[in-house]
Amino acid sequence: MGLQGTAAIVGIAELKPEKKPTGPEMFSIEQWAQLARLALLDAGLRPGDVNGLVTSAVMESAMFAPATVAEYLGMEVDYAEHVDLGGATAAGMIWRAASAIELGIADVVVCALPGAMTPQPPDAPPAMDGWLYGASSNAYGSPQAEFEIPYGNIAQNSGYSQIANRYGEEFGYDPRALAKIAVDQRTNACANPEALFYGKPLTIDDVLNSPMIADPLHMLEIVMPVSGGAAVVLASREKAAQTPHRPVWLSGFGERLAFKTPTYAADLVRTPIGPAADTAFGMAGVSREDIDMVSIYDCYTIAVLLAIEDAGFCGKGEGMDFINAHDLTFEGDFPCNTHGGQLSFGQTGMAGGLSHVTEGARQIMGRAAGNQMARCDTVFVSGNGGIMSEQVALILRGD
Amino acid sequence: MDFEKPLPVATATSKPFWEALTRHEVQIQQCADCQAWIYYPRAFCPECLSPKLEWKQISGKGTLYSFTIARRPTAPFWADEVPQLIVVVELDEGPRLTSTLCNVEEGDIRVGMRLQPVFDDVSGKDVTLLRYEAE
Numbered sequence: 150m151g152l153q154g155t156a157a158i159v160g161i162a163e164l165k166p167e168k169k170p171t172g173p174e175m176f177s178i179e180q181w182a183q184l185a186r187l188a189l190l191d192a193g194l195r196p197g198d199v200n201g202l203v204t205s206a207v208m209e210s211a212m213f214a215p216a217t218v219a220e221y222l223g224m225e226v227d228y229a230e231h232v233d234l235g236g237a238t239a240a241g242m243i244w245r246a247a248s249a250i251e252l253g254i255a256d257v258v259v260c261a262l263p264g265a266m267t268p269q270p271p272d273a274p275p276a277m278d279g280w281l282y283g284a285s286s287n288a289y290g291s292p293q294a295e296f297e298i299p300y301g302n303i304a305q306n307s308g309y310s311q312i313a314n315r316y317g318e319e320f321g322y323d324p325r326a327l328a329k330i331a332v333d334q335r336t337n338a339c340a341n342p343e344a345l346f347y348g349k350p351l352t353i354d355d356v357l358n359s360p361m362i363a364d365p366l367h368m369l370e371i372v373m374p375v376s377g378g379a380a381v382v383l384a385s386r387e388k389a390a391q392t393p394h395r396p397v398w399l400s401g402f403g404e405r406l407a408f409k410t411p412t413y414a415a416d417l418v419r420t421p422i423g424p425a426a427d428t429a430f431g432m433a434g435v436s437r438e439d440i441d442m443v444s445i446y447d448c449y450t451i452a453v454l455l456a457i458e459d460a461g462f463c464g465k466g467e468g469m470d471f472i473n474a475h476d477l478t479f480e481g482d483f484p485c486n487t488h489g490g491q492l493s494f495g496q497t498g499m500a501g502g503l504s505h506v507t508e509g510a511r512q513i514m515g516r517a518a519g520n521q522m523a524r525c526d527t528v529f530v531s532g533n534g535g536i537m538s539e540q541v542a543l544i545l546r547g548d
Numbered sequence: 549m550d551f552e553k554p555l556p557v558a559t560a561t562s563k564p565f566w567e568a569l570t571r572h573e574v575q576i577q578q579c580a581d582c583q584a585w586i587y588y589p590r591a592f593c594p595e596c597l598s599p600k601l602e603w604k605q606i607s608g609k610g611t612l613y614s615f616t617i618a619r620r621p622t623a624p625f626w627a628d629e630v631p632q633l634i635v636v637v638e639l640d641e642g643p644r645l646t647s648t649l650c651n652v653e654e655g656d657i658r659v660g661m662r663l664q665p666v667f668d669d670v671s672g673k674d675v676t677l678l679r680y681e682a683e
């Protein structure tokens with residue numbers, strides 16, 4: 150069942166995360182073109198080689214995003230896809246691209262996620278809905294508009310706080326273990342000059358002394374959106390043979406969607422990354438012990454804890470002991486988010502999810518900076534959309 | 549900038565739920581085919597997709613499944629309400645719903661505590677929100 154592992158990531162591009170963008174503002178389609186150009190240059194492939202593209206929403210067009218992108222890039226493609234999985238979009242793009250390649254529909258596919266603000270029209274007020282309602286829909290007839298938004302159950306902090314409080318009730322809660330996730334990832338970021346928080350070490354006490362945002366979540370356990378962007382080029386075995394880097398094969402994936410609002414989760418603390426990871430490991434034919442690095446979507450420290458447990462790296466309810474007992478840095482015995490994670494590398498909008506893929510690829514290709522692991526052949530990547538509601542697991546492998 | 553708090557706009561499907569609240573009653577649907585209790589209101593049963601759903605009056609009582617103490621407003625509308633006590637209530641019939649907790653000290657909030665409805669008639673509007681307090 151599933152992939153044979155004959156499609157590989159062969160090129161990556163990632164803009165340095167910035168709090169305030171220093172370059173000129175670009176529309177989504179312009180950013181798309183810039184990112185595609187950089188990723189194809191990295192892969193040593195030409196635009197004419199591309200016959201597939203995977204996008205998410207573009208700001209300039211609420212409909213027909215893939216065709217809008219294809220036209221702007223001047224590409225005719227045999228495979229185009231629009232992925233809409235929140236923070237799991239990036240990981241979801243990768244398996245769709247690899248599947249298309251294995252099916253023989255396409256042999257070079259570009260996946261890109263612009264992550265910078267787009268220009269606003271000169272004389273119109275900025276659109277407010279995104280700012281007011283976040284990822285919740287306030288459209289008439291939307292369950293969120295009717296049953297969540299009126300109670301203020303909006304944005305991410307509320308749901309992750311509910312998860313953490315429920316977790317604490319069932320398994321106990323060690324704030325220092327959660328803070329250690331952010332601290333170890335910051336150590337990784339301090340070895341990665343591309344990271345937003347490069348050169349800014351962090352201690353557990355710093356995390357626990359940062360303002361409480363929604364109990365028990367502290368400010369330094371929560372990502373801060375910044376500007377950036379990323380792209381990945383995947384290619385068939387034949388095309389990959391012509392590219393300069395060590396190919397990063399996608400050998401397994403799993404996906405699970407379960408709800409939109411966590412109020413309606415079957416179980417708030419046993420999350421859909423469990424079944425997604427089981428599928429991915431089964432498909433790849435590798436075990437948890439084979440994993441050299443985990444690249445886990447880290448919008449919150451509690452999200453990392455739950456993913457480590459539910460993806461099977463330790464038993465349920467043992468995550469805090471596991472984190473305390475292991476070194477999550479790039480030199481440690483359980484390397485996690487070696488780029489710093491989104492918490493310390495930067496959450497570059499939707500591209501933040503792709504940073505987990507690009508970092509996995511970088512480690513396997515041996516192209517990381519001071520944070521390069523001594524040896525890295527097999528990486529577990531997770532994508533997490535919404536509030537642990539949309540989960541994608543990927544297994545990346547080098548030959 | 550002044551923000552009017554967003555209120556629910558009833559639909560043809562949900563109208564009985566909101567109308568019951570204005571009478572200070574809680575009604576939710578039950579599937580006539582599989583007997584599943586349903587929240588939020590739907591046109592089709594989320595267990596079996598049956599369209600045969602019946603409105604039933606319930607006590608509205610339940611237990612606290614989990615909670616948020618939001619010290620920063622979750623959106624600008626609630627800047628005057630921090631800390632927001634946003635809760636997930638597990639109704640005695642089984643379904644969970646989102647609400648807020650009233651008449652409680654922060655330190656007394658416990659997962660598993662018994663809860664009962666508080667009918668919050670929004671002033672000047674023909675809408676009642678379903679909030680909760682300790683039973």
Ligand SMILES: [Zn+2]
Nearest residue numbers: 579582593596
């Ligand atoms: Zn039914």
